[in-house]
Structures are given as structure tokens and as C-alpha cells.
Amino acid sequence: MNPVHTTIAAVALLAAAGSAKPRGSRSATAAAMTALATRYAPVLIEYGVQVVATMSRSQIKQYLSLDRKGQIDLIRRRLAFIPVSGWAVRAYIGKGERAESLAVFIEDFLREHGEKSVELATKIAKQQAAKTVKGSANQNGLHKLQHLLALLRTLRWHYHTTHWRVQGKNFYGDHLMFERLYKGDPSLDDEIDTLGEKMVSLYGRDVVTSQAIWPEATRSLEAVASQSCPYRQALMLEQEVQQTLKSAHDILKSEGRLTAGMDDYLIALANERDTAIYLLKQRLS
Numbered sequence: 001m002n003p004v005h006t007t008i009a010a011v012a013l014l015a016a017a018g019s020a021k022p023r024g025s026r027s028a029t030a031a032a033m034t035a036l037a038t039r040y041a042p043v044l045i046e047y048g049v050q051v052v053a054t055m056s057r058s059q060i061k062q063y064l065s066l067d068r069k070g071q072i073d074l075i076r077r078r079l080a081f082i083p084v085s086g087w088a089v090r091a092y093i094g095k096g097e098r099a100e101s102l103a104v105f106i107e108d109f110l111r112e113h114g115e116k117s118v119e120l121a122t123k124i125a126k127q128q129a130a131k132t133v134k135g136s137a138n139q140n141g142l143h144k145l146q147h148l149l150a151l152l153r154t155l156r157w158h159y160h161t162t163h164w165r166v167q168g169k170n171f172y173g174d175h176l177m178f179e180r181l182y183k184g185d186p187s188l189d190d191e192i193d194t195l196g197e198k199m200v201s202l203y204g205r206d207v208v209t210s211q212a213i214w215p216e217a218t219r220s221l222e223a224v225a226s227q228s229c230p231y232r233q234a235l236m237l238e239q240e241v242q243q244t245l246k247s248a249h250d251i252l253k254s255e256g257r258l259t260a261g262m263d264d265y266l267i268a269l270a271n272e273r274d275t276a277i278y279l280l281k282q283r284l285s
């Protein structure tokens with residue numbers, strides 16, 4: 001699912017949760033939730049409501065009285081109570097800026113919905129979980145891994161090409177940065193190689209044929225063609241990698257096909273590619 005579809009789905013989900021609220025103004029709640037969905041990334045909303053759903057009334061009061069650092073510490077402690085997406089939340093808020101965004105989202109949510117926060121968050125979290133299970137029946141983990149392999153090979157091609165094409169006053173820095181983005185340690189070639197070997201070992205050699213992966217890679221390139229800037233195209237591809245990693249992990253787990261090695265690989269890759277997102281964002285800011 002591309003980021004736009006994910007956002008639209010999040011808006012619809014939140015609006016539905018708002019309209020299902022038993023008391024209060026239905027349309028006002030739906031509007032407030034829709035406003036949240038347009039202000040925050042879907043993944044932030046997903047993790048935020050999961051954290052709120054585990055809170056008690058006294059923790060809500062305590063949370064609102066804490067400074068930002070205290071709030072982040074409290075969120076980290078609550079993460080132990082989130083069974084399904086625990087790893088993903090930990091990877092997501094591993095960076096300071098993200099932890100802060102999550103803390104701000106939760107504070108907004110708690111202030112907006114007061115004592116009803118936990119009830120509403122639980123309802124939204126349940127709907128999200130039902131949606132994940134439904135999605136798993138249609139899209140299996142193998143397809144997600146093939147998409148991931150195609151994305152990584154696309155990125156490898158795109159970074160090398162951009163390394164040649166950069167020009168202007170930032171030429172030398174950019175030339176080196178794009179080289180680092182595919183040659184860094186571990187290099188994208190190493191990441192691609194590990195994934196390909198794991199896929200063959202789990203599903204057989206036919207799942208990684210050029211005929212299976214190439215069309216998927218072409219679709220990924222077409223999806224970012226709306227952007228003419230190669231730096232922004234790279235950022236979109238990296239963000240798609242993060243979303244694909246998360247869904248591959250969740251679906252493989254629900255299928256009972258997540259080996260310890262694959263689990264480790266996906267988490268390590270999420271951290272590695274986070275660094276690429278950081279470099280690209282700093283360059284574009």
C-alpha cells in the first residue's frame with residue numbers, strides 16, 4: 001500500500017472510530033480524529049493509539065504533568081505492554097525526533113479526548129488489528145519480501161546513477177553521500193544478497209527470478225516518477241522500504257513463517273535504512 005493510500009485508510013479508520021463513539025457529538029469527534037489523521041503520519045497514529053490503549057487513568061494524569069523527556073520515558077515503559085508491534089515501535093522511536101513526535105501525538109490525543117482516551121484508543125487499535133489480519137489473508141509474506149527485494153535493487157541502481165549525475169556547488173559532498181548510500185557498511189549489495197539467499201532458503205530458487213522481481217522494480221520507479229528531484233525520489237523509495245519492512249514482518253509472523261534469522265535481518269535493515277532517511281532529509285532541509 002503506498003503512503004497516500006495508507007493515509008486515506010487511516011483517515012477513514014479514525015473517522016469510523018469517531019462516529020462509533022457512544023456519547024458526545026459524533027460529527028465533532030469524527031472531525032477531530034480526521035484532523036489528527038491529516039496532522040500526523042499514519043504510523044505515528046497507529047503506534048500512539050496502541051500506547052494510549054495500555055494506559056490507566058492515573059497514568060494519563062501523570063503523563064500530562066510530565067515534561068517531554070518524562071513523557072518519552074513513560075512511553076518506553078509502556079512499550080513492553082504492546083505485543084504485536086513491539087519491535088516496530090521500538091525501531092520507529094529509536095531516534096530522538098521520532099520519540100518526540102510520538103510524545104506530542106499522545107499528549108494531543110489525551111488532551112482532546114480526556115477520560116475517554118483509553119476507550120477510544122482501544123477501539124481504534126482493535127480495528128487496526130482486524131485490518132492487519134484481513135490484509136494478511138490477501139497478501140502473503142512472500143509477496144512483501146519480493147517487493148522489498150525489488151525496492152532494494154531499485155535503490156541500489158538509483159543511488160549509483162545519482163552519484164554520477166550530481167552537480168553544482170554541493171557536487172563533491174553529494175557525490176560522496178550517494179556513494180555512501182549504496183557502498184556503506186553494510187553495503188546495499190550485502191543487504192540485497194542476504195535477503196535473496198534467505199528467500200531462496202525459505203521459498204525455493206524460483207521466487208527471486210529476474211522475471212519475478214524486475215516488473216516490481218519498474219513499478220516502484222514509476223511510483224516515484226511524480227517527483228523530478230532524484231533526492232526526493234530516493235527518500236520516497238526509502239520510506240516505502242520502511243513500510244514494506246513493517247508489513248513483511250507482521251505478515252510473516254501471522255503466517256508463522258518468521259524465522260529468528262529473518263526477524264533479525266528485518267530489524268537490522270530497518271535501522272540501517274533509517275540512517276539513509278536521516279542523511280537525505282538533512283540534505284533536503
Ligand SMILES: [Fe+2]
Pocket residue numbers: 163179
Ligand atoms: Fe564513483
